[in-house]
Amino acid sequence: MSGQLKEVRNRIKSTQSNLQITKAMKMVSAAKLRRAQDAILLMRPYAVKLQEMLQNIVSNSEGSIELALAAQRPVEKVLIIVITSDRGLCGAYNSNIIKLAKQVIREKYAEQFAKGQVEILPIGKKGWEFFAKSGYKQNETYWNLFTRLDFENVKEAAAVALDGFTKGDFDAVEIIYSEFKNAATQRFVAEQFLPIAKVETAEGKKETRADFIFEPEKQALIAELMPKILNTQLFKAMLDASASEHGARMTAMDKATENANELLRGYKISYNRARQAAITTELTEIVSGAAALNG
DSSP: OHHHHHHHHHHHHHHHHHHHHHHHHHHHHHHHHHHHHHHHHHHHHHHHHHHHHHHHHHHHOTTTSOOGGGOOOOOOSEEEEEEOOSSOOSTTHHHHHHHHHHHHHHHHSHHHHHTTOEEEEEESHHHHHHHHHTTOOBOOSSTTGGGGOOHHHHHHHHHHHHHHHHHTSOSEEEEEEEEEEETTEEEEEEEEEESOOOOOOOTTSOOOOOOOOOSSOHHHHHHHHHHHHHHHHHHHHHHHHHHHHHHHHHHHHHHHHHHHHHHHHHHHHHHHHHHHHHHHHHHHHHHHHHHHHHO
8 A cells, every 4th residue: 555655646746846847838838839829920010011922923924024033934953841849748739730741742743753853952850850850852951950040041041042042943932831820820832933823813802903013123122032032931931931830839739738737636636535545444444453463
């Protein structure tokens, strides 16, 4: 009986230690989430408007100027930018992103993958480790971008896609990441990065053309603007991923704390029952001994 009590005490002590860790991690993630959420909420309207403007320019400039980053050609070589986190303990966050990446390759680029023409550009240690172990062809230069998340570093990673597409090293570039909704909700998306997509119009609706006044000359201005807008799109995806990661980790640690509390309650009940049983046994033995002496 004493051995059973000791075992339950050890479990209680271990669970209390885990409870302190999960509570602390939840608080840290909440603080980081607040900063990351502020960053993406400020950035998103600007990035979305730039993306709309870029798509309108591409849709309305057909045949008038040459747009290298919007060139549509047969897809033979593909680059997929997969944005995961550097650390775990965030539930199914990383596994869902990796699952989506594999699904996109399987459903859209199976032929190119079979020929070895699909390259992964992982951003985040978890994605880099997975694709390295799985034998995927990958560019390992920018997997640690989250250690210093700023626009200049993201621009260097985006240059790999932009230069590669312009030179013909890639015919299509996609980004796979998690779009931040709120602390408990993320949307895992695969977006076409290159070539720049045109604005799609519903059937029966007239195509809406946006009129822009270009100053200086249209070709030079667009050539200058396009890379900057695309850099902004990748930076927005990184900020989305950062906020999603902290939200997922905070949610996971909150669930872990609830589970630890539930376990702790169960262990305490078991301990009290075992202790009461031990006391009852001792009392029975004392009473029996006393009765035997008096008998």
